[in-house]
Amino acid sequence: MKKWILATGLMLTLAGCSGEDDSAVNNNNVEDGNATSENNAVEHGIKDQEVGFTLDDDGEIIAAEVPETERQEILGAYDEYIAAFNEEDLDRYMGVIAENPDGFDREEDREALAQAFETYDTTYTTSNETIVKYEEGRAEVYATIDVEMKEAGTEQGMEQSGRQVVVFKQEEGNWKVTSLHFIGNQ
Numbered sequence: 001m002k003k004w005i006l007a008t009g010l011m012l013t014l015a016g017c018s019g020e021d022d023s024a025v026n027n028n029n030v031e032d033g034n035a036t037s038e039n040n041a042v043e044h045g046i047k048d049q050e051v052g053f054t055l056d057d058d059g060e061i062i063a064a065e066v067p068e069t070e071r072q073e074i075l076g077a078y079d080e081y082i083a084a085f086n087e088e089d090l091d092r093y094m095g096v097i098a099e100n101p102d103g104f105d106r107e108e109d110r111e112a113l114a115q116a117f118e119t120y121d122t123t124y125t126t127s128n129e130t131i132v133k134y135e136e137g138r139a140e141v142y143a144t145i146d147v148e149m150k151e152a153g154t155e156q157g158m159e160q161s162g163r164q165v166v167v168f169k170q171e172e173g174n175w176k177v178t179s180l181h182f183i184g185n186q
Contacts, residue, residue: 051165051181053132053142061142064134074131074168077175078141081166082124088117096177098169103179121157122149137170145182161185 054062066074077096084093094110101109116122126143133140145164150157162184168175 051133051140051167051179053130053140053163053165061128061130061132063130064132064139066131066134066139070134070139071131074134074139074141074175075129077168077177078129078143078166081177082126086123088121090114090117098171098176098178101176101178102169103167119152120149121152122147132165139168139175141166141168 056062081093081096084096090110090113093113094106097106097109099106125146125148127146129141129143131139132142142163142165145162147160147162148157149159162182164180164182166177167179167181169178170176
């Protein structure tokens with residue numbers, strides 16, 4: 001069972017929020033040498049606290065105000081992201097990923113995903129897709145996601161459900177995935 005939990009975690013975080021460049025750079029200014037702790041008691045290592053969603057009094061997701069054309073383009077990019085993953089089409093999937101993603105290393109993601117596609121048959125089923133934050137050039141799409149995962153060539157598998165927020169940014173007029181944040185259900 002531990003293998004499946006680790007594998008599911010890998011699959012859900014392939015485009016995750018862990019790839020920021022932490023290399024030290026000396027810019028010869030007063031801030032050099034004044035590093036702050038990434039894992040302080042308040043933030044618990046969460047670097048991007050701006051990503052998320054809000055619920056109304058009835059527990060429903062609150063949608064952002066988005067121009068209709070942009071809404072269709074963003075949700076279309078989200079649908080393409082899920083479809084390319086489900087079809088295990090690596091080139092198509094990478095076509096939806098930002099050239100310079102904010103939350104992960106593009107080449108590491110490609111390599112990990114290629115290996116995962118060989119090892120597991122995974123299907124994402126999403127519902128309640130909602131744009132929860134929007135500003136020019138950046139959008140966040142919330143969805144409930146069910147993950148069905150089987151070891152390739154076998155019937156052994158597991159299922160997991162959760163909520164995710166996929167962050168998109170515009171590159172050359174197209175919406176591309178730049179980071180992903182997943183909250184698994186207990």
